[in-house]
Amino acid sequence: xxxxxxxxxxxxxxxRFKGFTDDWEERKFFESIASTIDFxxxxxxKLGMDWSDSGYLALSALNVKNGYIDPLADAHYGDxxxxxxxxxxxxxxxxxxxxxxEAPMGNVAQVPDDNGYILSQRTVAFETKEDMMTNDFLAVLxxxxxxxxNLSALSSGGTAKGVSQKSLKGLSITVPxxxxxxxxxxxxxxxxxxxIALHQRKLDLLKEQKKGYxxxxxxxxxxxxPELRFNGFSGDWEERKLLDNVDKVLxxxxxxxxxxxxxxxxxxxxxLSALNVKNGYIDKSVEAKYGDQELFERWMGSNRLEKGDxxxxxEAPLGNVAQVPDDxxxxxxxxxxxxxxSKDTDNNFFAQLLRSPIVQNTLNAxSSGGTAKGxxxxxxxxxxxxxxxxxxxxxxxxxxxxxxxxxIALHQRKLDLLKEQKKGFLQKMFV
Numbered sequence: 059x060x061x062x063x064x065x066x067x068x069x070x071x072x073x074r075f076k077g078f079t080d081d082w083e084e085r086k087f088f089e090s091i092a093s094t095i096d097f098x099x100x101x102x103x104k105l106g107m108d109w110s111d112s113g114y115l116a117l118s119a120l121n122v123k124n125g126y127i128d129p130l131a132d133a134h135y136g137d138x139x140x141x142x143x144x145x146x147x148x149x150x151x152x153x154x155x156x157x158x159x160e161a162p163m164g165n166v167a168q169v170p171d172d173n174g175y176i177l178s179q180r181t182v183a184f185e186t187k188e189d190m191m192t193n194d195f196l197a198v199l200x201x202x203x204x205x206x207x208n209l210s211a212l213s214s215g216g217t218a219k220g221v222s223q224k225s226l227k228g229l230s231i232t233v234p235x236x237x238x239x240x241x242x243x244x245x246x247x248x249x250x251x252x253x254i255a256l257h258q259r260k261l262d263l264l265k266e267q268k269k270g271y272x273x274x275x276x277x278x279x280x281x282x283x284p285e286l287r288f289n290g291f292s293g294d295w296e297e298r299k300l301l302d303n304v305d306k307v308l309x310x311x312x313x314x315x316x317x318x319x320x321x322x323x324x325x326x327x328x329x330l331s332a333l334n335v336k337n338g339y340i341d342k343s344v345e346a347k348y349g350d351q352e353l354f355e356r357w358m359g360s361n362r363l364e365k366g367d368x369x370x371x372x373e374a375p376l377g378n379v380a381q382v383p384d385d386x387x388x389x390x391x392x393x394x395x396x397x398x399x400s401k402d403t404d405n406n407f408f409a410q411l412l413r414s415p416i417v418q419n420t421l422n423a424x425s426s427g428g429t430a431k432g433x434x435x436x437x438x439x440x441x442x443x444x445x446x447x448x449x450x451x452x453x454x455x456x457x458x459x460x461x462x463x464x465x466i467a468l469h470q471r472k473l474d475l476l477k478e479q480k481k482g483f484l485q486k487m488f489v
Contacts, residue, residue, distance in 0.1 A: 069232055073486035078239045082489050087229040090191040094223060095148050095183040102136065105143050109134045114141040119158040119180035122167050124201065125251035126258070136176045150175050153193040155184045157200060160220025163213055166200045168193060192237065194244025202488035205231060232489040243487060250480050257473045264466045275455060276414035277444045291451045295444035303403035303445065308361055308396040309435065315349070318356050322347040327354040332371040332393035335380050337413065338463035343474065349389045363388045366405040368397040370412060373432025377421050379412045381405065404449060406456025417443050
């Protein structure tokens with residue numbers, strides 16, 4: 059690729075494939091579109107029919123993700139009769155661009171094959187004029203920063219913004235006249251999207267596996283032993299208060315730098331809160347705040363977060379669990395507390411116990427608030443759970459899930475990096 063001289067004020071992107079030098083052309087969006095396939099508002103009931111358990115997958119704003127179709131998300135199917143009646147000669151073809159018009163607005167994917175799909179709620183498909191625009195290029199163009207921002211400006215509604223065909227008529231786009239350049243750009247991003255989708259599927263599979271193990275390796279409600287257990291261990295687990303597994307709770311909720319007459323910095327000790335404590339790992343790219351040495355000392359006092367300490371988010375979201383990754387020093391902040399396990403409880407095990415279905419269900423049942431549920435330490439102190447009597451069994455379970463969490467976190471980091479790379483290319487390869 060060739061980088062363009064910033065001093066040359068032309069309608070060209072900053073980053074471009076070699077061999078292309080002409081200005082890009084500004085045009086109205088629908089000049090490049092032959093037709094729009096739009097069945098919004100259509101339902102099986104209106105056709106006197108029902109969804110089926112198998113057949114033709116319905117595509118909607120629930121399963122059209124950015125760059126791929128998620129067949130597991132809200133899967134609805136139509137039989138042959140419904141498919142024919144619904145699509146009525148406007149069958150979707152491989153490569154056609156799918157666009158979600160609301161809730162969420164602006165997800166873009168392409169029809170993956172010619173197997174047949176039902177175009178459903180809050181989603182339209184575009185047929186391009188082949189001499190003016192390729193499908194692959196259109197799919198990327200709709201996700202470029204300028205076009206997406208313009209779409210957002212044209213959209214209506216409050217939290218759930220939406221865009222209509224009428225508002226799309228006002229959308230201006232800037233595109234290469236040369237179809238070959240469009241093909242190059244489209245192919246480049248299509249390959250990147252396929253790599254991202256592959257990593258996403260791997261990550262989703264790992265999370266599903268962990269979910270299954272959590273259900274089977276911790277006792278269900280009314281039981282004192284798990285369904286799945288390591289060899290060599292038998293006997294009932296014992297019921298304890300959750301806090302019986304804890305020597306100390308670190309809780310600095312309500313504390314802020316302004317109370318010390320200070321401010322957050324851009325480097326130093328990372329702040330841990332409900333924003334970056336994810337399930338199984340710390341996301342250092344989210345709302346990263348830092349405190350200098352003085353703030354760290356005054357904030358944490360004589361307490362220090364140590365490697366393995368269990369972090370727990372008390373609200374917004376409730377119940378995320380991770381562990382302190384090292385002994386570098388961290389500042390514990392809003393909507394998160396830390397548990398230092400007792401000598402009879404394995405750190406890794408306690409982290410997974412808090413993620414087990416029965417504990418998560420108990421947390422939700424005892425939480426307060428509406429959409430943003432939360433739990434206080436008084437309510438938390440009343441909660442019980444079953445725990446293996448031997449420390450060795452705890453260690454086995456804890457180590458197993460720790461390894462699984464590390465693998466999930468590794469795939470998550472790879473996925474986040476790929477998404478950041480795509481974001482950078484979108485900013486530099488479009489006008």
